[in-house]
Amino acid sequence: MSDAPAVQIHRLSKSFGGIEVLRDVDLTVYKGEVVSVLGSSGSGKSTMLRCINWLEEPDRGTIRIAGTRIGVDDKGRKMNNRELAAIRARTGMVFQSFNLWPHLTVLQNVMESPIQVKGMHKDEAHAVASALLEKVGMAEKADAYPFTLSGGQKQRVAIARALAMSPEVILFDEPTSALDPERVGEVLQVMKNLSAEGYTMIVVTHEMEFARAVSDQVVFLEKGLIIEKAAPEKFFTRPETERVRRFLELSA
């Protein structure tokens, strides 16, 4: 299965209280690809991302991470907490609000999952975490607690935490939306570096320049439907729908 796409979403649907938030969403993300997900607020972007690692349980459809189906096993039986955790460990997620663990230092935040989930030895986890903090430019703050950091710094630590599990794909849910404008660039720069290194990423974002420069595919969600899916050049210069044209004009 080593040639399987990093993420395959097939006919994913999800409702909240009778309202369909996602409708038959199909998306394939190949290894090393960056996919940007655009769309106005409430269009279902977060829900789509959260279904990929089963933080939300889809109503219908299948999701495969590197070929392995998540949520339901081969016999069609629902996965238990332990099985879900095992497959979630192969994905990483970066949240809008960082969600660092406040009782742990920066270094401990990054070391925690490799040790607790993968059973990695402390010394090795320390080495891995230190290297990742170096990568995101946070090595100097290794022993600081999250509350002493700026938003941009917190988000870079959160990225290192996600990388520490060597995930097949990293899911970013508006990673720069909660940041002061002058802090956005440092986080986008880290993400650009990751893409250059070949990480597979799905990024929900409102940063058009980033999406255009870094993505392999751009996906536009509207009321739970993917209404456009294209390479960034085409998406930004020759969109097919009136809706996307208007969206691009408004965000220009």
Added chain:
Amino acid sequence: MNGQAWMLLLEGAWTTVWISGIAIALGVVIGLVIAMVRMARIPFIDQILVLYVSLARATPLVTLSLFLFLATPTFGIAMDRNTAAILALTLNTAAFNAEVWRSAFLSFSREQKEAAMACGMTNGTFFRRIMLPQMFTSSLPGLVNEMSFLIKSSPAIAVIGVVELTRVTNRITAVTYEPLPPILAAAVLYMLIIGALLKLQAIAEKKANRLAM
């Protein structure tokens, strides 16, 4: 007060400390278990626990101690004074602690749990490594408050004949005919015990003050 009176007083203080200490340790853990089970909202069991918490909080310690000591033999359970005292204090403090823990559960942020799940942690790992340490820190003031409250209510166990720090002052007075000195000395000892408790709390909080967010 002579040397012998002081010895008696210290023995009483020790009785207060060890009986309360066991009740506190048990009560903190049992309170946590009750709060955890209540979070699971299991029908029937949940109602039983709600009933227990309200009853235990509403029953005076004197009444509870007497009941346990006098009523249990009729159910075929022989209990010595100290056991009955520990049980009464534990049942009382566990109910209050359950409420302290419960509010820590209810106020815990969902985001941190999602971050843990997204990293592949199981519910158990998340609870042990992420939630419990933070709940402990945020509950500590409430728990310590309840602990000092328990120590101050512990004279209630004298009603079943446990010679603790307050009861012992009676005994000393029966010999010396001077009630004031032993009572004052006992008051000082209570203050020392509770002072030590607060000191421990300060140390624990210092270790955890990075949670200041």
